[in-house]
Amino acid sequence: MDINALFTDEGLRAFTATVRDQHVRDAQQYGQIADIVRRRLEQTPIEGDRWMSKKLRAWKVSRQLKAMQKASGEAASKAEALYATYRNEVLELPQRRAAAEARKLERKQGRQAALGAAVAKSLDKTVTALNTPTEQAPGAVPQARPAEFVAPDNPWNQWPMAAGGERPTSTINDYFAKGEGQ
Numbered sequence: 001m002d003i004n005a006l007f008t009d010e011g012l013r014a015f016t017a018t019v020r021d022q023h024v025r026d027a028q029q030y031g032q033i034a035d036i037v038r039r040r041l042e043q044t045p046i047e048g049d050r051w052m053s054k055k056l057r058a059w060k061v062s063r064q065l066k067a068m069q070k071a072s073g074e075a076a077s078k079a080e081a082l083y084a085t086y087r088n089e090v091l092e093l094p095q096r097r098a099a100a101e102a103r104k105l106e107r108k109q110g111r112q113a114a115l116g117a118a119v120a121k122s123l124d125k126t127v128t129a130l131n132t133p134t135e136q137a138p139g140a141v142p143q144a145r146p147a148e149f150v151a152p153d154n155p156w157n158q159w160p161m162a163a164g165g166e167r168p169t170s171t172i173n174d175y176f177a178k179g180e181g182q
Contacts, residue, residue: 012086020079027072034065 005011041058 009087009091012083016079016083020076023072023076023079027069027076030065030069030072034062034069037065038062 001015002011006015038058038061041061042054045054046057
């Protein structure tokens with residue numbers, strides 16, 4: 001067998017198909033032999049057997065052949081897995097990387113376009129705000145407060161102080177209004 005042929009799609013496919021078919025045939029043969037051995041041992045008594053001795057002995061022996069059948073079936077599926085893994089990880093990898101790079105470049109260009117649009121919108125707002133007269137600036141908060149909101153005195157003088165204020169309080173209840181019915 002040419003080892004370089006294994007590193008091509010056709011060569012590895014042929015190898016794995018051959019191995020798979022061989023293991024499938026072996027698994028079928030092991031299953032058939034296990035059934036024949038079990039049936040024959042169930043019908044063959046050995047001197048000193050008890051009630052279920054024949055069936056138990058037949059099961060123990062045929063179980064080993066069934067394990068061989070199972071192992072061959074798994075080997076056949078592993079041969080298929082070998083080909084699928086080689087195809088995904090080696091043969092199709094350059095195409096997947098190229099497609100991923102193209103998607104990455106497309107996303108990058110989309111982000112750059114969105115950023116350019118945001119900058120243009122911000123500059124447009126700035127130019128509009130700078131060209132608008134200051135008396136009529138939309139949404140601007142006036143700098144001076146109206147006279148009704150400005151108190152000439154300190155607002156803290158409205159409430160009595162507990163220690164040394166205008167009127168001394170004897171209890172904490174002087175600070176809280178009494179409710180109806182209490």
